[in-house]
Amino acid sequence: MFSRNRNDKPLDEVEAALDDNVASVPALGLLRRPEPRSGAAVNKPSIISAGFELVGDLVSTGVVQVEGTVRGNLRLSAVTIGTTGEVVGTIECRTLHIKGRFHGQASCEELTLSADASVEGTLTYLQMSAQRGARIKGELIKSQAVASPAPPTDGDAMLPDTEASLPEHAGTKD
């Protein structure tokens, strides 16, 4: 076990190996941080990794990082669309950081567009910034009041039906 060169292995394998060996190798045990016990307050993002395609809705108070593709509605605290990520649908969140592609409707308080971002649709924001090179096509709306991720008037119709609300010609490539 110890003769194997761990540097050649992908991270998750190393992590698994660590799990196996933590008891027997005290020095490695020090590397592992104690797990946070505070339930919902955990800020670890959920990751939709590259090559992964999710069709459906995501609802959470947590943080999601999209490196793959999501078709559906996201209602979260924070969303990051990574450089390889693509979201087609609607996003409602507090903090939205787009580095990849987005097509649809987004409503957030803090909107950040990186240089590689490509956005088509309607963006509602309270405060925004865009790095030079970001591509935005569509409508920008400054929300008047402090945007609340859960508007009280919406009631049961919190999330629009996925099928009905998805924009046409979904997979817009460059």
Add this chain to the structure above:
Amino acid sequence: MPESQQKGTVIIGEGVVIKGEITTVGNALILGEVEGEVHAREITVGETGRLKGRVFADVAHVHGIIHENLKVNSSLLLGKSGRIFGAVEYAEIEIERGGEIVGTLSQSTPANGTKLGG
């Protein structure tokens, strides 16, 4: 500033109100209020600047307020105090945190290669 850079430069000072059309091959610095149409190679709207109408430029720096229509052939910088209401067409855009655009955005093909204005 050197004389060569002053050629075609127009400055609308703070407190000045203009209605009409401004066309210049050079730079326009708007610190006052302009209502109408502005054509310039480079336009800078200062924090006190207010522009209402149609604006055409190669390069635009917006720190004040523009209403209605802005077409930028090359580079648009929206500063943290800048506000744009209306239709914006740009090739390249940068928005500082705090800058606001309310309206529609569309991207034209970036003016590649040629350095604007020589």
